[in-house]
Amino acid sequence: MKKPKYPIGIQTFSKIIEGGFVYVDKTRYIPMLVDGGQYLFLSRPRRFGKSLLLSMLHSYFNGDRHLFKGLEIDSMDVDWTPRPVIHIDLNAENYMVDNGLELILDRILREYETKYEIIEKEISFSGRFIHLIRTIKERTGHRPVILVDEYDKPLLGIEDNPELFAKNQSILKSFFGVLKSMDSYIRFAMLTGVARFNKVSIFSDLNNLRDISLSDEFADICGWTQEELISNFPEGIENLAKRLEVSREEVVERMKVYYDGYLFSPGGSRLYNPFSVLNAVADGRLGRYWFQTGTPTFLVKRIKKARILLPSLNNARSLRADLETVGIDDANPIPLLFQTGYLTIKKASGDRYELQFPNKEVETGFAEQLLPLYAPQMKDLNGEFSLWEFQDELADGNPEAFMTRLQTMIKAVPYEQHNEKFYQNIVYLLFTLSGADSRVEEHTSKGRADLVVRTERYIYVFEFKYNGSAEEAIRQIRDRDYPGKFRLDPRPVFLIGANFSEKDRGLEKWIIESEIKRG
Numbered sequence: 001m002k003k004p005k006y007p008i009g010i011q012t013f014s015k016i017i018e019g020g021f022v023y024v025d026k027t028r029y030i031p032m033l034v035d036g037g038q039y040l041f042l043s044r045p046r047r048f049g050k051s052l053l054l055s056m057l058h059s060y061f062n063g064d065r066h067l068f069k070g071l072e073i074d075s076m077d078v079d080w081t082p083r084p085v086i087h088i089d090l091n092a093e094n095y096m097v098d099n100g101l102e103l104i105l106d107r108i109l110r111e112y113e114t115k116y117e118i119i120e121k122e123i124s125f126s127g128r129f130i131h132l133i134r135t136i137k138e139r140t141g142h143r144p145v146i147l148v149d150e151y152d153k154p155l156l157g158i159e160d161n162p163e164l165f166a167k168n169q170s171i172l173k174s175f176f177g178v179l180k181s182m183d184s185y186i187r188f189a190m191l192t193g194v195a196r197f198n199k200v201s202i203f204s205d206l207n208n209l210r211d212i213s214l215s216d217e218f219a220d221i222c223g224w225t226q227e228e229l230i231s232n233f234p235e236g237i238e239n240l241a242k243r244l245e246v247s248r249e250e251v252v253e254r255m256k257v258y259y260d261g262y263l264f265s266p267g268g269s270r271l272y273n274p275f276s277v278l279n280a281v282a283d284g285r286l287g288r289y290w291f292q293t294g295t296p297t298f299l300v301k302r303i304k305k306a307r308i309l310l311p312s313l314n315n316a317r318s319l320r321a322d323l324e325t326v327g328i329d330d331a332n333p334i335p336l337l338f339q340t341g342y343l344t345i346k347k348a349s350g351d352r353y354e355l356q357f358p359n360k361e362v363e364t365g366f367a368e369q370l371l372p373l374y375a376p377q378m379k380d381l382n383g384e385f386s387l388w389e390f391q392d393e394l395a396d397g398n399p400e401a402f403m404t405r406l407q408t409m410i411k412a413v414p415y416e417q418h419n420e421k422f423y424q425n426i427v428y429l430l431f432t433l434s435g436a437d438s439r440v441e442e443h444t445s446k447g448r449a450d451l452v453v454r455t456e457r458y459i460y461v462f463e464f465k466y467n468g469s470a471e472e473a474i475r476q477i478r479d480r481d482y483p484g485k486f487r488l489d490p491r492p493v494f495l496i497g498a499n500f501s502e503k504d505r506g507l508e509k510w511i512i513e514s515e516i517k518r519g
Contacts, residue, residue, distance in 0.1 A: 004235050006282045008275075011051035013059045017067045024232050024274070026053065027073035029221050030060050033190065034078075036210065039179065040190045042221070043213040044264070045341025047275040047290060049222035050192040051091065054147045057190065061085050061145045083187055084136045084144040086112060090153045096161075101154040101168045105175065112136075126174045133182045143187035146179065152193035160301075169197075183208075195339045196325045214324065219268020226252070226260065229272055236281025243284040258286050261358035262341065266348040276361060291365030299340060302333045304373050309421055311428045311440035314363075316343060316355040323353060342366060367432040374426050375413055391434050397458045399494050399512050406430065407507040420466040423500040423507075427451065427464065446480040459483075459491050465499045470509040473497030483515055 007021035016023050026049075033040060044050050059067050063082030068074050093104040105125045109132060113120055118135050122128045136144045154168040179189055196211065212218040230237070230252065241251045255277070262271040279289035303310075316334050326336045337343040338355060346356040357363040386405075393402040410426065428451075431438040437454040451462040461482050463473040474497030477483070483493045493515040501508035 004233075004281075006236070006278045008278050008282055011055060013052060013055040014064065014067055016052075022232055023071075024224055024228050025071050026221060027056065027060075027068060027071045028076075029053075029218065030057065030073050031076060031078050032217065033057065034188060036212070036217075037208070038183075038186070038188060039209040041196070041209055041211045041213065042190070042192045042218070043194065043196050043211075043339050044192065044222045045262075045339075046194055047273075048341065049274050051089070051149050053222060054087070054149050054190065054192060057145075058085050058087055058147060061188075081142075083142050084140050085147060086132065086136070086144050087147045087149070089149040091150050093153075095154045095158055095164075095168065098164060098167075101171055105171070124174070125171065126178050129175060129178045130182055133178070133185050137185045143185055145187050146189035148176075148189070148191040150193055151176070151191045152195050152197060155197060156194060194341075195336060211324065214265050214320065216265045216267030219263075219265035220271060222274075223262055223264075223271030224274055224277065225269045225271060226256065229255070229277065233277070233281050239284050240281065240286075244286075254286060255280065257359065258361045259359055261344060261356075263345040263358075266345060273359075273361070288361050288365045291361055291368075299333070299336065299342070300369050300373065302336065303370065306331060306333050307421065308333065310367075310370065310425045313337070313343065314356050314440065315346075318353050318355060320348075320351040320353055364432055364435070367429045370425075371429045371433065374422065374429060375409060387430070387433055390430065391436075394431075394434050394436060394453065394460075395455050395457070397492065397494070399460065399496055403496065403498070403507070403510050403512070410506040419502075420500070423464070423466065427462075444480065444482050444485050446484075447482070449477070449482040452482075454491075457491060459486050459489060459493045460496060461486075461493060462496045462498065465497075467502055468499050470497045470499045470511045473499060474511045474513060 005019065005021045007016045007019075007023070010016055010019075010021060015021075042050065042053075060073075061083040062085060063080050065074075065080050088108055090104060093100045095101060102125075109125065109128045110120075112118075112132055113128070116132070116135055116139060118132060120128065122131050133144055133146075136142075151172070154172065155165060158165050158168070176191075179186065196213070212221075224232075237248055237251050237255075240255075241248045244251060244254070246254075255272070259273045259276045259280070260270055262273065263269075264271070273290050276287075276289040280286055313334075316337075318334050318338070322332070323335050323338050326339060330336070334343065334355065342357070342362055343355040344358040346354040348354070357366070390402050390405050393399075393405065406427070409430075410423070413422075413426075428438075428440060431451060431453055434453070439452050439454075441448045441450065442452040449461050450464045451460075453460040453462070461477060463477045463482070465473045474495060477495045477497055483495060486493050495513040495515070496510055498510035499508050500506065
C-alpha cells in the first residue's frame, strides 16, 4: 500500500492536488461563498486552514478545473470562466520592524504592476491599489477578485508598541478603504484573519461586508469533523494505533480528547485542529503541535493584566456581539481568546454564549505558558520544584508528597503575589499540567467540589479555604458527601481539605482522608 503524503506546512491548493497529498474536500463551499455576497470576512485561529481556503478560491477563479477533478465541485453547475485575481498574502513579513507593512505592500503591488505592465504613477499604497484594480478591469474585461490572507497580521503582536500599531492601523485603514471606493470594479472579495479589530475601516466603511465567522452555514469550512478525520486518515489512525498499542477506536477517542472540540457556531459541528492532526498522523504520536508553534505573548500578558480567575475560563460567558470584535485596549480578554482559538463555544442560548477550552492540547499548553507568570521559579519544569515529580506523586497515590511540594513551591513566590485568586490560579495551573483529568468546581448531588482530579489509579477530591481552616474544608467534603458520586468507581478516593493563609503566606495546613475500596 502506498504511504499517504500529509501536507504539513503546505497551504497551496495546486501543490497539494498535483503532489498527491491528502486533501480533505471543502470545495462544496466555493459556490456558497461566491453566491453568498460580494465581500466576505472569515475569522479563524492560526494554522486552521484559512490560507488553503483562499488558495482553493484562487485556483477556482483562475479556471484551473483540472485541479478539481473528482472533488465535490466537479459535479456542480458552476461558472469556470477564468477571472483575474489579486492575492494579498500578509503572512510573510516581520511586522516588529518599523517598515514591515510598507515593504510587503510595495512588494505585492509591484508584482501585479509588473504582470499587467502598469507604470507606477501613484505614490500612496491606496492610490496604487486603485490604479491596479481599474487597469485590470479595463485590460481584461473582467472585474478582478480580491483575496486577502491574514489581514490582521500587521497588528497582532505589536500591541506593546502603540506608535507602530497606530501607524499600521492607519495604513490598513486607507488601503482596505479602496474596496469601498472601487466597489463597481470588483467581482468578489474575501478577507481572512484571526481577530476582527474594531477600528480597521473594512468593518466600519464596508456596509456590504458579510462576516461569516459565526455563521451556521460556514461553521465547518475550516477544521475537520470526526467523519472527515476517519474517512481521510485511515492509514494514519492505524499507524497511531500500532505505535500506541491500542485499538483504532481508542486512538480516535484519544485524538478527540487532544484535538477535537472547536465549535465556531452553535449550529456547526465539533471540529478537529487540522495542523495537529496532520502532525500526529505523520509522527505517530499525540503531541501539542498547534500550541508549540507559538502562543502570542500579548495574549498571555493581557490575561495576567486582567487578573482573571483562570479556572473560570472553562465556563466563561459572553454576548455574541462581544465575541465578534476586539479592541486593542479592551480590558476583557475573552473575545480575543475566542477569536484566537484558545476558547470555543460550549453552548449558546440566543445571543448568550458559554465558552470553554476546546481540548486537552489547548488547556494544558495554555497552562504551561501561564505558569511562569505566576511562579517564575517553575520555568524549568524539571528543576527544583519538579513538575514531573509532582505528576509522579499524583499518579502513585502519594498526596502527602505532592501537597508538601505544592507548599514549598508557593513559599518561594514573592509575597506581593499572595492572595486568594493567586492560590486558586496556581493550583489550577499545576493540576492541569499534571496531565490528569482535572475539573474545577465539579458538581455533586449536594454542591460543588473545588477540584476533582482523576488519574488512572486514583481519584482526589479537594476543598480549599482561604484564611479558614483545613478542618473546616475536610468537614465540608464529608457533610456535602462530595465523594458520594464516586462510590461505584473502583479507584481509591483521597479527600483533601486544605487552607491557604494570608498570615503564613501560603499553604498553611491540609488534612488527608482516604476511602480505600475493596473487592
